[in-house]
Amino acid sequence: MLSCSTRTLFNASRFVRHASTKTLKETLQEVIPAKQEQLRKLKTDHLQAVVGEVKVENIIGGMRGLKAMLWDASVLDPNEGIRFHGLSIPDCQKVLPAAPGGKEMTAESMLWLLMTGRVPSEAESRQLSRELAEKGELPEFVEKLVDSFPTTLHPMTQLGMGVAALNHDSVFQAAYESGMKKSEYWTYTLEDSLNLIARLPALAARIYRNVYKPGMTMPAINRDLDLIGNYSALLGFGDNHNLTEYLRLYIALHGDHEGGNASAHTSHLVGSTLADPYLSYSAALFALAGPLHGLANQEVLRWQLAMQAELGSDVSHEQIKEYLWKTLKSGQVVPGYGHGVLRNPDPRFIALQEFCDAHPELQQSPVVALVKKTYEVAPDVLKEHGKTKNPYPNVDATSGCVLHHYGLKEFKYYTYYTVIFGVSRALGCLTQSVWARALGLPLERPKSLSLDALEKLIQ
Numbered sequence: 001m002l003s004c005s006t007r008t009l010f011n012a013s014r015f016v017r018h019a020s021t022k023t024l025k026e027t028l029q030e031v032i033p034a035k036q037e038q039l040r041k042l043k044t045d046h047l048q049a050v051v052g053e054v055k056v057e058n059i060i061g062g063m064r065g066l067k068a069m070l071w072d073a074s075v076l077d078p079n080e081g082i083r084f085h086g087l088s089i090p091d092c093q094k095v096l097p098a099a100p101g102g103k104e105m106t107a108e109s110m111l112w113l114l115m116t117g118r119v120p121s122e123a124e125s126r127q128l129s130r131e132l133a134e135k136g137e138l139p140e141f142v143e144k145l146v147d148s149f150p151t152t153l154h155p156m157t158q159l160g161m162g163v164a165a166l167n168h169d170s171v172f173q174a175a176y177e178s179g180m181k182k183s184e185y186w187t188y189t190l191e192d193s194l195n196l197i198a199r200l201p202a203l204a205a206r207i208y209r210n211v212y213k214p215g216m217t218m219p220a221i222n223r224d225l226d227l228i229g230n231y232s233a234l235l236g237f238g239d240n241h242n243l244t245e246y247l248r249l250y251i252a253l254h255g256d257h258e259g260g261n262a263s264a265h266t267s268h269l270v271g272s273t274l275a276d277p278y279l280s281y282s283a284a285l286f287a288l289a290g291p292l293h294g295l296a297n298q299e300v301l302r303w304q305l306a307m308q309a310e311l312g313s314d315v316s317h318e319q320i321k322e323y324l325w326k327t328l329k330s331g332q333v334v335p336g337y338g339h340g341v342l343r344n345p346d347p348r349f350i351a352l353q354e355f356c357d358a359h360p361e362l363q364q365s366p367v368v369a370l371v372k373k374t375y376e377v378a379p380d381v382l383k384e385h386g387k388t389k390n391p392y393p394n395v396d397a398t399s400g401c402v403l404h405h406y407g408l409k410e411f412k413y414y415t416y417y418t419v420i421f422g423v424s425r426a427l428g429c430l431t432q433s434v435w436a437r438a439l440g441l442p443l444e445r446p447k448s449l450s451l452d453a454l455e456k457l458i459q
């Protein structure tokens, strides 16, 4: 049952599915002027309006809760979770086009929604898939660069370096050097962003092949497949329909999580210097690679497998409870639990759990079952522990364990999972890059204070 507010959103014309065959760029050309006007009015009429206060806890507490960024594509509610242009995850699952033969929303349809605030028609989404597939090959020098990395180098480091190297072909950078006008920034940023998103599957799959499956032949990019259909095929899982569908859902869901998360914020900060989208997204990937952020999906698998190795597969709630306490008493965090903003179970976690419930093979999986059992115990243990403001699971609590069941099992030095997150987060970060340029957002430069200066202010 849809909530009342959601039904209202569905009545709005921007969410009505239609037979349009516009390109993404044409659609952006339609929607940008109204947003520019909205921002212009804010600037002229309300520049000095007060929308909050800054407390010492914001300054020394990682800026939690500070309203200090403009980010239009998604908003995170602490209790309800993420909404993409007002649409919840279940709403998106209902209205965003799937790939032919699939049920899950595609990365392209999520990208379209994030960029334009509109639900694409099937034709628009397909046409974007084709455009991305046509642009998907890697330049030869990037292939050689990635092939030269030691296989012991973390896959996220490889991905970040590969993305940075792609800026060799940045049209934004080239146009900037030849003196493009400010009003043209967004079109070059869009072109770079689409080229980057198109190339991520080939780059990410090549890293997987080099580290985990040396010698594996990768197929050519298929122009009739969607971005993630191609990614799955390049990883060698093209025949596994359920894994491909899981990847589609995973990548659409992880696409954006408003602006303050570490990867999105990094991308926006670097982009605000007018560094091109390759450089700003490369920086974002290095933020995503930290264990408190995207790397938590690797840490969850490591932790759940260690629990399984110690306790066996048929484990009781009581044993999980003891294992959780052991983790906490050793001073470690429970990976996959807690969040900087959320105060309820992450709806992305719920959506992935629902995917597991709908796929019988996943219900047979010991590691997927362990994730579920852990969820039945961990919130109460974390509440009793009393430190974390959010004792509930975030998306990382489940995402990697499902991939493990489907055959992405390799744990050679590291897992590959955060790279998949890195393919996804490009959707939101690059949407923001385009909009930051379309709206003419300035260089980010907050004020910092020394401890002495802060004390003086309090007195």
Ligand SMILES: CC(=O)SCCNC(=O)CCNC(=O)[C@H](O)C(C)(C)COP(=O)(O)OP(=O)(O)OC[C@H]1O[C@@H](n2cnc3c(N)ncnc32)[C@H](O)[C@@H]1OP(=O)(O)O
Pocket (backbone or CB within 6 Å): 291, 292, 293, 294, 296, 328, 332, 333, 334, 335, 336, 337, 338, 339, 340, 341, 387, 388, 389, 390, 394, 395, 396
């Ligand atoms: C896609 C994503 O990025 S989702 C997040 C992925 N990260 C993880 O799952 C790692 C585990 N979780 C955590 O470390 C944290 O919950 C974070 C980093 C996600 C959020 O951090 P914060 O906003 O600072 O959380 P919060 O305000 O609740 O922290 C208060 C205290 O609880 C602790 N805490 C928070 N989560 C946990 C946890 N899962 N297990 C144990 N302790 C925790 C914090 O370390 C902190 O302890 P301290 O006072 O000794 O420094």
Ligand SMILES: O=C([O-])CC(=O)C(=O)O
Pocket (backbone or CB within 6 Å): 256, 257, 260, 261, 262, 263, 340, 341, 394
């Ligand atoms: O919002 C956050 O801080 C972390 C997170 O869940 C994400 O980036 O997906």
